[in-house]
Amino acid sequence: MKHEYLDRYSRIESPVHRLPGLLKLIIALCIVLVSIIPPARMLYIPAAAGLFVVLIVPFTRIPALFVLRRIVMFEPFVAVIASLMLFQADGGLKFMSIVIRSTVSLLTMIILSNTIPFNEILGILRRLHLPGIIVTILALMYRYIFVLIDETDRLNRARLSRTFAKSKKFTWYSLSLTIGQLFVRSTERAEKVFGAMSARGWK
Amino acid sequence: MHIPDGFLDTKTIIATSLFSAAGISNSLRELRRNISPRNVPLMGLSAAFIFVAQMLNFPVIGGTSGHLIGAVLVSVLLGPSAGIVIMSVVLIVQCLLFADGGVFALGANIFNMGIVAVFGGYWTYRALLWLIPSRYGKFIAAGLAAWSSTVLAAVCCTGELAWSGTVQWSYGLPAMAGIHILIGIGEALITTLVLAAIYKARPDLLPENGRSSFDVRAQSLSGTLLYGVVTILGLALFVTPFASKWPDGLERIASQFGFEAKAFAKPVVPSPAHGYSIPGVGSLGIALPIAAVVGATCVFVLSFILARMVSPRSSQEKPQSR
Numbered sequence: 001m002k003h004e005y006l007d008r009y010s011r012i013e014s015p016v017h018r019l020p021g022l023l024k025l026i027i028a029l030c031i032v033l034v035s036i037i038p039p040a041r042m043l044y045i046p047a048a049a050g051l052f053v054v055l056i057v058p059f060t061r062i063p064a065l066f067v068l069r070r071i072v073m074f075e076p077f078v079a080v081i082a083s084l085m086l087f088q089a090d091g092g093l094k095f096m097s098i099v100i101r102s103t104v105s106l107l108t109m110i111i112l113s114n115t116i117p118f119n120e121i122l123g124i125l126r127r128l129h130l131p132g133i134i135v136t137i138l139a140l141m142y143r144y145i146f147v148l149i150d151e152t153d154r155l156n157r158a159r160l161s162r163t164f165a166k167s168k169k170f171t172w173y174s175l176s177l178t179i180g181q182l183f184v185r186s187t188e189r190a191e192k193v194f195g196a197m198s199a200r201g202w203k
Numbered sequence: 204m205h206i207p208d209g210f211l212d213t214k215t216i217i218a219t220s221l222f223s224a225a226g227i228s229n230s231l232r233e234l235r236r237n238i239s240p241r242n243v244p245l246m247g248l249s250a251a252f253i254f255v256a257q258m259l260n261f262p263v264i265g266g267t268s269g270h271l272i273g274a275v276l277v278s279v280l281l282g283p284s285a286g287i288v289i290m291s292v293v294l295i296v297q298c299l300l301f302a303d304g305g306v307f308a309l310g311a312n313i314f315n316m317g318i319v320a321v322f323g324g325y326w327t328y329r330a331l332l333w334l335i336p337s338r339y340g341k342f343i344a345a346g347l348a349a350w351s352s353t354v355l356a357a358v359c360c361t362g363e364l365a366w367s368g369t370v371q372w373s374y375g376l377p378a379m380a381g382i383h384i385l386i387g388i389g390e391a392l393i394t395t396l397v398l399a400a401i402y403k404a405r406p407d408l409l410p411e412n413g414r415s416s417f418d419v420r421a422q423s424l425s426g427t428l429l430y431g432v433v434t435i436l437g438l439a440l441f442v443t444p445f446a447s448k449w450p451d452g453l454e455r456i457a458s459q460f461g462f463e464a465k466a467f468a469k470p471v472v473p474s475p476a477h478g479y480s481i482p483g484v485g486s487l488g489i490a491l492p493i494a495a496v497v498g499a500t501c502v503f504v505l506s507f508i509l510a511r512m513v514s515p516r517s518s519q520e521k522p523q524s525r
Contacts, residue, residue, distance in 0.1 A: 007300050032306055036209045046209075074303060078207055084370045084378060098369065101209030102305070109208075109302035121299055131231055133243065137292050140247025141254065142300075148248075148255040172261055176393055179256050179271070180400025183280070186252040187408060190245040203240055 006145070009114040014061040021120040022127075028112040035104040040090075040097035050104035053111060062114050070110045071103065078102045118142050144189070148182065155181055204272075204360055204383070205297065205312055208305030212367040215441075219363060220310030222437045226318040226430065227291055233284040233426040246285055250292045253277055257293070261389060269389050272356075274320035275328060275349040276394050280401075280408070283325040284426065290317035311363050314437055315356040322430045324352030339510035341409070342395045346506025349394035350387035350499065357383035362441030377491060384498040391502045392509065399513035 011017075016024070031053060035046035057064060082098045085091045119139070126135050155178050211219070253273045260270050278286030291313045297303040304312045331344035361379040365372040402409050 029306065032208055036305075036307060037213065070302065074207065077205070080378075081210065081364065081370060081375075084374050087374050088371050094369075098209055102207040105208030105305055106302055109298070109306060113300050113302055118300060131228075133231065133234070134227075134288070134292065136243060137247045137250055137288065138296065140244060141250040141292055141296060144248055144251040145254055145296075148251050149258075152255055152259070172392060173396060175259060175261055176396030177400045179259065179393070180397045181404060182255065183249075183252055183397070183401055184404050184408065186248040187245060187405075190248040191241075193244040193248065194241045197244060198240075 007113050007118060009060075009062045009066070010117045012061055014059060014115075016056065016060040016115050019115075021116045022124055024112060024116055025121070025124060028108050031108045032105045035101050035108075040094055043093075043097055043100060046097075046101045046104050050100065050107065053104065053107050057111065060111060060115055062111065067107070067110055071106055074106055075103070078106075140193070144186075144193075147189070148186065151185055152178065152182060204316060204356060205294075205304030206308040206315075206360060206363070208307050210305075210364060210367065210369050211308055211311055212369075215363050215367045216307050216310060218440060219314045219437075222433055223291070223310040223313040223318060226287060226322075226433045227313070229426055229429045229433070230284040230287040233423065234288065236423070237284075242285075246281075246289060249277060249281060249285070250289045250296075253289060253293050254296060261393060269386050271393050271397075272316060272320065272353060272390060273394075274316060274356075275324035275345060275352050275390075276397060278321045278325040279328055279345050279348075279394075279398065279410070283321055283430065286321040286325065287317050287430075290321055311360070315359045315363070318430070319359050319434055319437065320352040320356040322434050323355045324348045327351050339507065342399055342510035342513070343503065343506045345398050346391040346395040346509070347499065347502055350391040350502040353387035353390045354380060354383050354495070354498075359438065359441060362438075366441055366444070380491060381494060384494055388498065388502055388505070391506055395506045395509050396513065399509070403513075 031049050035049045038045045057067060078099060082095050082102075085094045085098065088094070119142075122135055122139055122142075125138070126132075159174060159178070253276075256273055256276075257270050274286065274290055277289050281289070294304060294309065294312050294317060298306055298309050298312075325348070328344045328348035331347055332340055335343055357379045358376070361370070361372065361375045364370045365375055398409065
């Protein structure tokens with residue numbers, strides 16, 4: 001059981017984690033809005049917002065290296081699209097502005113997702129009158145992502161223990177068998193979950 | 204293809220959010236009419252399944268790797284309405300939990316990968332299924348539909364970026380469509396192979412003649428029409444202004460009143476590559492349609508071969524369901 005790629009730090013103790021969820025959500029959305037709305041010339045606004053978020057990071061007790069690694073993970077797409085802009089008029093400024101804006105927004109969302117537990121976000125969404133079925137599906141999905149990751153690990157381990165060497169020829173084939181089997185097992189698990197839910201009076 | 208925050212301007216954010224809201228509310232209305240409570244956990248599990256399947260990478264040429272989007276896979280298995288809801292939920296979780304795709308770009312991402320990819324892909328699948336009624340038809344149709352849904356979503360994404368003024372259509376389209384014509388081949392292969400794998404393990408889970416064991420598939424005519432309207436309006440708004448050679452209305456007015464010269468008069472930071480063109484990208488007149496046709500043919504041939512390889516020879520050999 002290791003799921004280090006998901007919201008790993010959302011349940012630790014820190015001054016920021018103790019703040020109410022709705023407040024954090026609103027502040028984060030405001031920071032993102034402030035950094036994406038101003039025109040490209042006003043580079044200092046997103047830069048200031050970014051500085052503010054960077055100053056908050058130490059108070060969240062999330063390791064800086066983790067945040068950095070996350071940013072690096074998503075930066076390639078930003079870089080590719082932004083570099084297309086170098087080919088148009090006024091491209092240098094636009095390039096810088098896009099890179100700064102999207103990095104600040106990314107940083108804010110990474111900090112947000114690692115300071116609120118997901119069930120608190122679900123509670124907020126429910127209070128905001130998001131359709132009930134969507135919230136239920138979101139809750140079920142969050143619960144079973146971890147189970148299905150473990151299931152995938154088990155499937156892969158079983159396959160590896162039955163094959164001698166990793167063959168490049170069959171990578172795609174074995175990957176699709178894994179995904180297919182995962183779907184079959186998900187539907188079977190859904191049946192059991194429904195049984196358990198109705199046994200507890202859900203309808 | 205997840206658009207981060209900062210790439211879209213305010214009008215695009217509002218327009219895409221409205222389109223996505225319309226699409227999702229339509230699919231919720233469809234589901235509410237047809238769904239039985241036992242399918243709610245199924246949808247949750249399927250969403251988790253798509254999320255996990257998207258984390259499994261497959262190797263592409265040159266050490267890079269791609270992953271499944273799964274729009275056609277989920278809509279073939281569970282129908283378009285459930286497909287739209289599931290893809291939207293997956294995108295919401297990726298955005299809130301993973302910071303993959305921006306919060307304010309969520310509407311655009313749901314529109315591209317949820318509504319356009321699912322609805323376009325599903326109806327491509329149905330049309331091809333009608334054209335190829337052989338026993339391989341299902342797999343070939345799913346492969347081609349997966350490829351076209353990927354390309355369609357990429358074109359739509361480029362349209363939104365161009366409408367926001369982030370990238371120029373003439374550079375963005377060849378780059379995005381070109382890459383996704385290739386990525387789509389991977390999507391097509393994986394979709395075909397996964398459907399075949401599910402067929403081998405549990406043939407009862409695959410729809411037979413449009414019917415399956417899941418009653419979430421049921422679809423009303425008005426609902427389908429509404430999806431069509433949302434998709435076509437969205438495409439008309441984001442893509443067609445650029446597909447024609449004429450400058451759009453706003454630009455014409457701007458040039459008439461001489462705003463154009465003023466807008467580009469003083470670059471604050473000079474662009475290092477402005478005025479140069481990427482070789483082979485600047486002139487996209489014929490190159491892109493040719494690439495698209497070659498890509499579609501490749502996908503057709505590959506999924507035909509795969510379908511023959513993986514589907515059972517005759518109906519007697521069909522594996523028993525457990």
